[in-house]
Amino acid sequence: MIAFTSRWVEPPPHVTDLAEGGLAAGFRAAGVPAGIKPSGDPDLALLVSSEPDTVSAARFTRSGVLAAPVLLCQSRCRLDGLRAVVVNSGNANAATGNRGLEDAARMQGAGAMAAGVHEERVAVASTGVIGVPLPMDGVPRAILTARAELAPDGDAAFWRAIATTDAFEKRLALDVALPSGTVRVSAQAKGAGMIQPGFATMLCFVQTDAALEAETADLLLGVCVKRSFDRISVDGQLSTNDTALLMASGASGVIVAPESEDELRLGEALDYALRRLALQMVRDGEGAARTGRVHVHGGHPDTVERVARAVANSPLVKAALHGADPNWGRVAQAVGAAVPGAAPLPYDIWLDGVQVCAGGVALPHEPPRLGEEVDYVVGLPGEGAETEVFFSDLSHEYVRINAEYTT
């Protein structure tokens, strides 16, 4: 797996990165071709827990337009006790109506047979083009093939089969030293920030062999998603298919009790894992040169959030970031647009630690040389509220790829 470093996301001391990968104990995975991608690349992924007491938690897109697999998971799964996951890439199974729901149910049924568990314990997920029926012909056979290939080190194959146009692998395996013993966290994610938002669905599957209560899994996943995938800018777009699942097999025998030091430390590890994967999504993509983080502080949580999103989603700011252009006027413009009627607004701006604007007035300064990670800080009046959003640049490749996607 690729090495990961960032000024913004650093591993806690009790977390060890396992470069070779490998799933948390109790899990096996595989990825095979099912004939959905025209390229013939792997596009069907299966993950199974062998532990009957596996607990889970799930989060889905908030979009008002939901793909069939999301609707199916929400209506026909025991989301706190998932034992298996079936994923296809190459087709989102979205805007596909009743046929789409039937196809998702068939995937779920085949997954249940392959995993030897009840259907309601099998989640399904899809990513790819919207509005085209899922080519199901090869799917049942592919699920059987995947079953035969399930392996504890199948996370690499699993990842390849959930990826679409991701430019690099987003996968990790961590050993996490808890007071009660060492557990493993493994995770696989796909999604490519600004670059391929036609395929921008975010999928993330996290496994641990810690023994959790389902409520703990839900709490931890909820907090960590809020601090990771909810904090990245993908054009301000939500996908119809975004899915994040956490499964805990308990196979390590290490019990993580609610409100224990173990829970705190496991939470820190999951937080690191998801923020690392989220930042990799922002970084991903042909042509992407730089990554930005905007941190906004002030007195009103809503305003702080609105301003951070406005800066992170501004094509002007993104294009300037791409060219390493320290043109902070674009940040000022985005700030102003986010708070109509607030003038005169005494805002401050820092660019990579250099204050360029104080109380809404330009400060004389030496423009900083911008590297691969650029920090934007915006100060608004008041105190007590703060937030951050990670965002990618806007590159030539973004336009080329997205102008030529289906034609």
Added chain:
Amino acid sequence: MIAFTSRWVEPPPHVTDLAEGGLAAGFRAAGVPAGIKPSGDPDLALLVSSEPDTVSAARFTRSGVLAAPVLLCQSRCRLDGLRAVVVNSGNANAATGNRGLEDAARMQGAGAMAAGVHEERVAVASTGVIGVPLPMDGVPRAILTARAELAPDGDAAFWRAIATTDAFEKRLALDVALPSGTVRVSAQAKGAGMIQPGFATMLCFVQTDAALEAETADLLLGVCVKRSFDRISVDGQLSTNDTALLMASGASGVIVAPESEDELRLGEALDYALRRLALQMVRDGEGAARTGRVHVHGGHPDTVERVARAVANSPLVKAALHGADPNWGRVAQAVGAAVPGAAPLPYDIWLDGVQVCAGGVALPHEPPRLGEEVDYVVGLPGEGAETEVFFSDLSHEYVRINAEYTT
């Protein structure tokens, strides 16, 4: 001036386009270099009405970050009785603090001397880079030079001096046949949609020689701005400097009484003029190939507006428009993102008149061949609310220009 045609904006029958231009009676204008643009191009524009009873109306940006000239106009002008306008391009005089306000006041004062009117009757406007003090050295002399060059056909020179990177002229002169007689409407605008939003300030100056009450001018400008400049997508960004002014000299002797047929017909002509200029802003820019219009109908005004903006501002939709890619899944995704939690949402989508999605489900269809103007229609549940937004595509040139703007 360039010829104008659009499937969306057509002249009413009582309006005649004057290809040669020329200001409405009572107005003279000029544009000269003042040393603000490094290129030495004209960057100082002056417009004066010779009629003491001239009335006016104004609209400004809603940004929470206002440039000095906007603050000055709002605090120190009789906006219903403006006689003159001084505009500079090449510098926005924004985020410039007290010095910026003093510079704007000096421009206003020199304009008042040149026009021979009281300062409060002189509006000022600026467009260009943010956060750099306005180079004032050559401004007073340039205003005197412009005064000497004031001419009834000075609208072309005026336009050149307010433009920044506009790729083509946005200017018009119309003869408008009212029941009580023929009046002229002339207008000059700058602003280049998605392409140069670093310079994306929208400035628009409209003159008529009809005799209006100030309240009528305000009503007409308000309605027409709502249907034109408020209906275009410039990255979802507001500029710090946007300004629209309507001045009515009364020099034609044609009185337009409130709630008269004359007022209705003049309103139609102004509506045409401002929608034409707004659409030209959307079209403008190196690399821009296509223009889109999204029309959304449904039961809730707020939702309809939010969905229209989401589609128009989506970089995915814009990039697909650039490539003439009929990938309507991106429209569906933007719709869903705009109405979180609304699933299942029975939305319909038409692409250039071809229905591609009904009740949230893809329809078999022959993908339309997309031309220079592409129509997107989104149907949401319910009736009674509708809106439209015009938007530009996202081109390679957009990225190139905005990545290289100040560096």
